[in-house]
Amino acid sequence: MPPDQRFFLTSLFDAAVAAADPEKAILDFLPQKPKGRTVVVGAGKGAAQLASAFEKNWDAPLEGVVVTRYGYGASCERIKVLEASHPFPDAAGLEASEEILRSVSGLSEDDLVVALMCGGGSALLPAPPSGLTLNDEIALNRALLASGAPIGAMNSIRKHMSRIKGGRLAFAAGPARVVSLVVSDIPGDNPAFVASGPTIPDASTQQDALAAIKRHRIELPVRILNFLRSDAAKAPSPDDNAFSRNTVYVIASARRSLEAAARVADSHGVRAVILSDAMEGEAREAGKFHAALAREIATRSRPFERPVVLLSGGETTVTLFGNGKGGRNTEFLLSAALALDGLDGVQAIAADTDGIDGSEENAGAFADGTTAGRIRAMGEDPDMLLANNDAWTAFAMIDDLFSPGPTGTNVNDFRAILIV
Template identity: 50%
Template sequence: MSVDPQHLLRELFATAIDAAHPQQVLEAHLPKDRSGRVIVIGAGKAAAAMAQVVERCWQGEVSGLVVTRYGHGAPCEKIEVVEAAHPVPDAAGLAVAKRVLELVSNLSEDDRVIFLLSGGGSALLALPAQGITLADKQSINKALLKSGATIGEMNCVRKHLSAIKGGRLGKACWPATVYTYAISDVPGDLATVIASGPTVADPSTSAEALAILKRYNIEVPASVRTWLQSPESETVKPGDPSLARSHFQLIARPQQSLEAAAVKCRQAGFSPLILGDLEGESREVAKVHAGIARQIVLHGQPLAAPCVILSGGETTVTVRGNGRGGRNAEFLLSLTDSLKGLPGVYALAGDTDGIDGSEDNAGAIMTPDSYARAAALGLSASDELDNNNGYGYFAALDALIVTEPTRTNVNDFRAILILESTKNDA
């Protein structure tokens, strides 16, 4: 089989991104009646690209405001695009959240609102609840990001500290009709978790948020604890009549991207194995992937090479060192350390939004000689892993993937390509 492994891995990554891009997935879901006035609001890394699609397709009057991450903007003529910080919120995110809330207040039942939602919306649409400061939210957010908490846990805390998430934005729109179109970046694709569910009812409780903070030993100001102990901190619950005219539609999810990559694998002559949406510590998830790859190489199980292992989801990193690197670099560094140059195994791990954590790369590529090449440069995979320095490790190998912002986000994408098996059938 004649194939360039690295080229194929990059093609799979591009295919996964394209399958979730707003230009491909949004238009078919918009209301059939596209006449009349519509107010467009949005938050997330795909918000600007989604707004472009609405502007192109809507036949009536369009106005509105969306917020996206710095560098993820796109030119719109009728919908204002504002950029703010992610993953830790800043003053720009606070200011735009206030404006969004004002924009949808005092609407009538004749009004229509389109809410464009994608991953990153929690940090970008940051409006602290009464008595809580932006600095409080920033410090808690930073602590959660370093703690190893899952995205569901982080967003449970975020929505109970917010004046806009957990259904509160949808409640503010009442009695207007609200259409939420969401691109999922979370395992399980739960509407309540995607960007902390601003327009959907939320079954989680403030008591659960307090328990999460306690579980990860996160210290919070007295004002935050007092707020979370107050009934006022509860989110909008299922059955609330103020959400009766709020509709939610998932337009892209990680599984679609994995399936698109699987089709590409088959076209190239490789059997795909989709593991699905995964959570857990990046380094531990990598060890499981390494075990599967090793079993394929040595025993031809659970499928024979040539093949590709595909997975998505959102792993976490408990920060122990002071190196550079996001979830995907950490995954790939742990995989490299586990496989130690196993012949015929190549891998790519990247974030579909084009930014791995807070670095400038989407991810990186591992080849069978990565471990030896790094060792020749004096780099120990295990030592760099202890320092959370996946970025530095793969930068030294000139193996980083830089895509620039993609303006979509279905979270992590991982592909492990296995060229051959050493199984002896005799």
């Protein structure tokens, strides 16, 4: 059993991130070189690292442009790297979308477009349809992120209000061949949902999008709803012949990263149990579930013997009830900490593999059976902090935030709970 439990948990996170390293992941998926031009496009919080890795391993002419979050850039010689706002779009993202669309215009059948897509691309590629504005896309994103809707539903809605998402970028690149290399941050690894699928159409319809809005009680401005009901919102179909020459590869995913973390745990003599790589739902409810399972193991040695580490991935959501700071991983952990209050022998980490959880600069945090008590000792009520969606404040006051910085990749949430 490793003596430093937090170091052990951090090593599992590091292994998960390393398994999604762009330079290693991209080597097995380099496409055949074309007779004509090679144009690289991309979007997401790891898009610059993907572009740098592709550039290093492509021994032929290429050009292109990718967009990533502010502060997430990487050095490229032939591919232009732009930066824009995340999680809410801005004017820089709007210009990036236009430049990416321009880069794929006028191509021929002999040309190749390589699309490097990863999590975060939806916000980084605002491209409102005619009659709508950047402010409309910002309003849509704010409503979606506050709704608690699963990522699949959010991206189904987003793709119907865009000139670049939902396969439209690949459509614009025709008749060139498009090869999409995707780092999946989506539960279930449907590549069409990553960054709302700029080069990968999916089968969801306008009716599906409108049903999701109703089901999740998402409040949208009338002008946006009217557009989503109009013929102009119709997205390309996966059956369209324009996509017949295109190929898609998921080059990194939560499943592969969790398996890498499990191997590191095994090397330390700790059994690893992967609960799921596709967990969704409210972060605080997921925290209660994980804590209940950990408590059962700690107190009754079932359904697993100690020592054991429980691993899970996917993307939970946070429905905003308050106005605090934090993200889904810190909210998950604060909820779990309340359910583990006073229990010995349990240590947990939850963090986003891109290095940023929500709007702050931490990836996540650590928690154990003393977390809630230490917050109370600082004069705060952890239950009230959770009710106000203020998990960041809770962990900041006890110095338990986990802040590794930008990682250059994104396979979504990583959770590990060690029971000894």
